[in-house]
Amino acid sequence: MPTPISGFSKLTKEEKINWLATQYSFETKNTIAVLKSYWNNDTKLQQLHDEFIENTISNFYLPLGIAPNFLINQKLLAIPMAIEESSVVAAASRSAKFWLERGGFKSTIIGTEKVGQVHFIFKGNGEKLTNFFSEIKTKLLSSTKHLTQSMEKRGGGILDIVLRDKTDVLSDYYQLHCTFETKDAMGANFINSCLEQLAKTLKNEVKNYTGFTVGEQDIEVVMSILSNYVPNCVVKAEVSCPIKDLKVKADITPFEFANKIVRAVQIANVEPHRAVTHNKGIMNGIDAVVLATGNDFRAIEAGVHAYAAKDGHYRSLTNASIKNEEFRFSIELPLALGTVGGLTSIHPLAKLSLELLQKPSAEELMQIIAVAGLAQNFAALSALVTTGIQEGHMKMHLGNILNQLGATSEEKNILTKQFNNETVSHTAVADALKALKNN
Amino acid sequence: MPTPISGFSKLTKEEKINWLATQYSFETKNTIAVLKSYWNNDTKLQQLHDEFIENTISNFYLPLGIAPNFLINQKLLAIPMAIEESSVVAAASRSAKFWLERGGFKSTIIGTEKVGQVHFIFKGNGEKLTNFFSEIKTKLLSSTKHLTQSMEKRGGGILDIVLRDKTDVLSDYYQLHCTFETKDAMGANFINSCLEQLAKTLKNEVKNYTGFTVGEQDIEVVMSILSNYVPNCVVKAEVSCPIKDLKVKADITPFEFANKIVRAVQIANVEPHRAVTHNKGIMNGIDAVVLATGNDFRAIEAGVHAYAAKDGHYRSLTNASIKNEEFRFSIELPLALGTVGGLTSIHPLAKLSLELLQKPSAEELMQIIAVAGLAQNFAALSALVTTGIQEGHMKMHLGNILNQLGATSEEKNILTKQFNNETVSHTAVADALKALKNN
Numbered sequence: 001m002p003t004p005i006s007g008f009s010k011l012t013k014e015e016k017i018n019w020l021a022t023q024y025s026f027e028t029k030n031t032i033a034v035l036k037s038y039w040n041n042d043t044k045l046q047q048l049h050d051e052f053i054e055n056t057i058s059n060f061y062l063p064l065g066i067a068p069n070f071l072i073n074q075k076l077l078a079i080p081m082a083i084e085e086s087s088v089v090a091a092a093s094r095s096a097k098f099w100l101e102r103g104g105f106k107s108t109i110i111g112t113e114k115v116g117q118v119h120f121i122f123k124g125n126g127e128k129l130t131n132f133f134s135e136i137k138t139k140l141l142s143s144t145k146h147l148t149q150s151m152e153k154r155g156g157g158i159l160d161i162v163l164r165d166k167t168d169v170l171s172d173y174y175q176l177h178c179t180f181e182t183k184d185a186m187g188a189n190f191i192n193s194c195l196e197q198l199a200k201t202l203k204n205e206v207k208n209y210t211g212f213t214v215g216e217q218d219i220e221v222v223m224s225i226l227s228n229y230v231p232n233c234v235v236k237a238e239v240s241c242p243i244k245d246l247k248v249k250a251d252i253t254p255f256e257f258a259n260k261i262v263r264a265v266q267i268a269n270v271e272p273h274r275a276v277t278h279n280k281g282i283m284n285g286i287d288a289v290v291l292a293t294g295n296d297f298r299a300i301e302a303g304v305h306a307y308a309a310k311d312g313h314y315r316s317l318t319n320a321s322i323k324n325e326e327f328r329f330s331i332e333l334p335l336a337l338g339t340v341g342g343l344t345s346i347h348p349l350a351k352l353s354l355e356l357l358q359k360p361s362a363e364e365l366m367q368i369i370a371v372a373g374l375a376q377n378f379a380a381l382s383a384l385v386t387t388g389i390q391e392g393h394m395k396m397h398l399g400n401i402l403n404q405l406g407a408t409s410e411e412k413n414i415l416t417k418q419f420n421n422e423t424v425s426h427t428a429v430a431d432a433l434k435a436l437k438n439n
Numbered sequence: 440m441p442t443p444i445s446g447f448s449k450l451t452k453e454e455k456i457n458w459l460a461t462q463y464s465f466e467t468k469n470t471i472a473v474l475k476s477y478w479n480n481d482t483k484l485q486q487l488h489d490e491f492i493e494n495t496i497s498n499f500y501l502p503l504g505i506a507p508n509f510l511i512n513q514k515l516l517a518i519p520m521a522i523e524e525s526s527v528v529a530a531a532s533r534s535a536k537f538w539l540e541r542g543g544f545k546s547t548i549i550g551t552e553k554v555g556q557v558h559f560i561f562k563g564n565g566e567k568l569t570n571f572f573s574e575i576k577t578k579l580l581s582s583t584k585h586l587t588q589s590m591e592k593r594g595g596g597i598l599d600i601v602l603r604d605k606t607d608v609l610s611d612y613y614q615l616h617c618t619f620e621t622k623d624a625m626g627a628n629f630i631n632s633c634l635e636q637l638a639k640t641l642k643n644e645v646k647n648y649t650g651f652t653v654g655e656q657d658i659e660v661v662m663s664i665l666s667n668y669v670p671n672c673v674v675k676a677e678v679s680c681p682i683k684d685l686k687v688k689a690d691i692t693p694f695e696f697a698n699k700i701v702r703a704v705q706i707a708n709v710e711p712h713r714a715v716t717h718n719k720g721i722m723n724g725i726d727a728v729v730l731a732t733g734n735d736f737r738a739i740e741a742g743v744h745a746y747a748a749k750d751g752h753y754r755s756l757t758n759a760s761i762k763n764e765e766f767r768f769s770i771e772l773p774l775a776l777g778t779v780g781g782l783t784s785i786h787p788l789a790k791l792s793l794e795l796l797q798k799p800s801a802e803e804l805m806q807i808i809a810v811a812g813l814a815q816n817f818a819a820l821s822a823l824v825t826t827g828i829q830e831g832h833m834k835m836h837l838g839n840i841l842n843q844l845g846a847t848s849e850e851k852n853i854l855t856k857q858f859n860n861e862t863v864s865h866t867a868v869a870d871a872l873k874a875l876k877n878n
Contacts, residue, residue, distance in 0.1 A: 002515045004539055008507045009532065016505060020517055024795055031794070034787055037481060038503075045476065051842055053502045053522060054529040060521035060731060060788050061498040063491045064477075066455060068447045076441045078459055082499035083492060084782055085735060090493040093448065100443055119706050119713065147862055169709040177712075189829070189836060193862060196827045222702050223823040229715035229753075263661050267558050270608040272745060273616075274558065276668035280741035287737055292499060296524060297736075298726055302719035305744030306711060312751035314668075341865070343523055346843050348473055349499050355470070356463055384662035388635045390628070397628060403490055404785050423586055423632060426780065 009055055017057050045348070052343070064292060064349060067092035071104030072371050079372055080353040081288035086396035088284045091379035092372060098248075102241040105374065107367035113159065113232040114336055116191040118176040118199045118224045124216035126165055129174065132212070133163040136205045140176075143201040144194045151190055156181040158194060176202065179232075184362040186295065186338030188226055195224035228302045230334045231310060235363075237370035238330035239378070246327055249386050258327045260385035261320050261378075268316035275314050278377070279305065282317055282331070285376030289369045293357070294343035294350025303334045318377050331374040335366045394424045401429045411436055448494055456496050484787070491782070503731060503788060506531035510543030511810050518811055519792040520727035525835035527723045530818030531811060537687075541680040544813065546806035552598065552671040553775055555630040557615040557638045557663045563655030565604055568613065571651070572602040575644045579615075582640040583633045590629055595620040597633060615641065618671075623801040625734065625777030627665055634663035667741045669773045670749060674802075676809035677769035678817070685766055688825050697766045699824035700759050700817075707755035714753050717816070718744065721756055721770070724815030728808045732796070733782035733789025742773045757816050770813040774805045833863045840868045850875055 002023040011019065021031055038058045040046040050056040067089050068078040079096075081089050099105060122129055140161055148157045159179040166173040176198055180191050199221045206212065206219050246254035268278035283304065287297040308314055318331045338344055339362050345351050354360065357368060383389045398419050402412050415432055422428065441462040450458065460470055474497045479485040489495040506528050507517040518535075520528050538544055561568055579600055587596045598618040605612040615637055619630050638660045645651065645658050685693035707717035722743065726736040747753055757770045777783055778801050784790050793799065796807060822828045837858050841851050854871055861867065 002517075004508050004510075004515065004536075008505070009529070020505065020795065024517065024797065031791060034791055037479070037484065038788060040476070040500075041480065042476060048842055049500050049502055051838060053504050053525050053527065055504040055506065055532065056502045057505055058503045058788065059498075059500040060503040061479075061488050061786075062501060063488055063495045064497045064499040065492050065494040066447070066459065066496055067494065069443050076443065078441075078463065084730075084733070084786070085737075086492050088492065090448070093494065097443075115712060117710075117712060119703075119710075121702070150864060150866060166710065170705055173706065173709075175710075189832065189863075192827075192829050192832070196829050199827075220699075222699060222706060223820075224827060225713070225716060225823060227712040227716050228719045229712045260659075260661060263560070264558075266609055267612065267661060270612075271556075271558075271605065271614075273554060273556060273666040273668045274664070276741045276745045277664060277666050280667045280737050283737045283741065291523075294523070298524075298719050298722045298740075301737075301740040302715045302722065302744060305741060306715045306748065306753050309745065309748035309753055314745050314748055346839055347500075347523070349477060349497065352470060352473055356459065358463065381662075384664060388631075388638075388663060390631050390635050393628060393631070399490060400785055403487055424628075425589060427589060 013050065013057060016055065020057070048346070052347070062291065065089035067096055067372075069093065069096040069100050070368075070371060070375070071096075071100045072368060073107055074104065075358070077357060077368065079289055079368065080292040080356055081285075081372070082291040083284065083288035085284060086400070087392055088288060088376065090392075091383075092285055092375050095375035095379045098378075099239050099375070102239070102245055105237055105239055105371045107235060107237040107371055109363050109366060110234040110236055110332070111232040112181060112363065114180040114182055114187050114191060114226065114230055115232075116178045116180060116195045116224075116226040118178070118195055118202060119222045120174055120176075120199075120202070121172045121220040121222060122174050122216070123172045123218075124212065126167065128211055128216065130163060132206070132209050137161060139205060140198055140201050144197045147190070147193050147197060151182065151185075154183045156183040156185075161198070184339045185341045186299075186336060186362075189341070191226040192224070195226065199224040228299045228336070229306050230303050230336045231307055233336045234332060234334045235366040235370040236330060236332045237367065237374045238328065239374065240326055240328040243322065243325050243327050248382060252386060257385070258322055261327075261329070261381050262322055264381050264385055265316055265318055265320040272314040275308065275316050279308055279317050281380040282373040282377045285372040286335075286369055289372045290337070292350065292353040293337075293339070293365060294347045294353075295337050296342075300335060300337075303336060307334050318374065329374065329378060331370055331377065333370060333373065335369055337362050337365050337369065339365050394419075398424045398429060401426055402433070405430060405433055407433055452489065452496060455494065459496070487785070491786070501730065504528035506535055506811075508532065508535040508539050509807075509810060509814070510535075510539045511807060512546055513543065514797070516796060516807065518728060518807065519731040519795055520724075520811070521730040522723065522727035524723060525839070526831055527727060527815065529831075530822075531724055531814050534814035534818045537817075538678050538814070541678070541684055544676055544678055544810045546674060546676040546810055548802050548805060549673040549675055549771070550671040551620060551802065553619040553621055553626050553630060553665065553669055554671075555617045555619060555634045555663075555665040557617070557634055557641060558661045559613055559615075559638075559641070560611045560659040560661060561613050561655070562611045562657075563651065565606065567650055567655065569602060571645070571648050576600060578644060579637055579640050583636045586629070586632050586636060590621065590624075593622045595622040595624075600637070623778045624780045625738075625775060625801075628780070630665040631663070634665065638663040667738045667775070668745050669742050669775045670746055672775045673771060673773045674805040674809040675769060675771045676806065676813045677767065678813065679765055679767040682761065682764050682766050687821060691825055696824070697761055700766075700768070700820050701761055703820050703824055704755055704757055704759040707757075711753040714747065714755050718747055718756050720819040721812040721816045724811040725774075725808055728811045729776070731789065731792040732776075732778070732804060733786045733792075734776050735781075739774060739776075742775060746773050757813065768813065768817060770809055770816065772809060772812065774808055776801050776804050776808065778804050833858075837863045837868065840865055841872070844869060844872055846872055
């Protein structure tokens, strides 16, 4: 039975690993060797990665793949994707090529507004609070000057502060609802610093406001924090072509194919069980680029799925339509991204990914990532409404199992053919390989 | 201007990288060297990682950290977390220690049912379809026998198939709504293979059913696919203690602290702008373990956020309450996870992570990961309702900037003190370091 530990974070990396191996008797005896085999030889580079977070013991590898041939707003890009799931990069590449030959992707920014809130409890007269707020609004703003100066130089800053009365949903609950423009920064640190300052100023001003009773002066700031729900930081991406150009397979006409895609999107709009998976596939493409460029995929995921549910019913992020012989396919989603700050320049591969993307502004990165999501959905739907997705998945799955079992190239060739019409499972493949070796 | 490429996937890894470097004139001249510096020396291990996905050019590093001292259902665990964001592992560790001293975490499985659907269009008499379905249901099930055999041996399989009439939301739209038990496998391949078989059988049986008119026989299967929306694959995790034991800081009483946590959760329940960020923080903990154990975080994210919005209003995943001098804090969320199959045994660090967690079943992993989410939320709320989150964040942020600027240990010490009361920004830190070096 392991025992609790104090001061784990103060151990060296080696000591941490040794402690783990002693406490948790690993089945694999070479645990320590496995962990170390993932360390980088360059100790300085390794130290950089170790210090990104706390208690680091090794580097978890995600494959970094490339999807070339993306024509986005007339610019030809190769998109870096960090993802462990097979077929995602292949699907993106296939879509990119397909639409390259049909005019490419168009993407436009709809908004870039970020949000943050100071949540507080005020037990008193709401009208007095409103008057108080109008009187101190300028003071609130000016109290953040030392924080906003450099952002303002770059064209950003606090856009507005609004007092919101939320007492209809929770008694005595009010907000300072603040909107921000953070330009090429994702802005979390900037926004949170501003909000914490605003909360401080608010508390001070309330205390000094003679219009309040002593009870009213006793407001309680519950918390001050940015929101990952950014329904006004939105980008759109789209493709279109004459229906007749949608010849994808021998056994389906362009018109049938277009109709099936439209139908599949309609289904994702009315059936949440399908919508969630439909959007999950989109996020395969989105997150892979978010990760590769040093952005925070949890923030993106939360914002996107809440956006998909914004009208009270969880829906598809993409739209498909047929009009005047033309097929149109588009996506609209919120993406709060940064191309400066955070890990974007500190993680060498995030920096390299941004260079590969030609050092995009945050707005350009929003456009690129929205396109990656749209491309992913097009590939997924194309497979789903024609051959189904298992054909491709099973091929990759078989390859992974054969690698794991240490099959030779020759054995791989033979078994790939053999499993063309058989169900791939670990046991079935292991048995077949054994049989092959015994022959 | 770069040019399109055909057959990129057929190039060797070296050729891919060279092509990228030629086409996209990188600013950093040593791009190729940087990419290669992330390759593993062990060429066989590197090949394994290269083949997880397509067009791989390098390994994207995510730090693998350890949060020790998690007492879960009376078992003491050290939890592996793969995440690039600072403070997450530290926060998890802090919560683990805090609750270790207060009885630990309790976690229970509420359900493990997975879902998949065959979506189809039937233009005809709905009643006839219902009769047809009752007649062929057994045939549908038995047609999947070759796929379900081995899963049934492990206690899983298809639980049920239901015909759903969805014509009220989309004309002529019906589903075979199928439920599955997939035991320790996440089950995506199993479910999709079953569904594609069910769709095939359905089409054949419809064609041979004499009760249908020729028009009715012409059903259209739009797609067959598992759902990542799994509201019946749910786990709960909880902690509780007497309020008096909640002494966390000198300047706040246990009672005030408990009340503020409850208030913060109430706010996340009524205000979507807060709920999204509240849940995002939970997902920091969840995804880090999902990634470390070789599971698919996009699937988890999609299922969790849709679940948070299931009553038409996006809400908090956690609950907090005070009753009879006791503080209770809990989480309930859907987690469709696997501890066999997929990358769980193929990715050496995923395998090692599962060994560190004492080779959990899928149900045990659900419990562990739910606890990681709950711990994360407790730490985040504790910081938010007391000192705010910027204090901790800024410290890590400063450290990262100083590393990037190549500051020595001595310089780090001096500047860490100096920035105690100053706003951390890249420019400010760079200026301060320059000034220090010039002195």
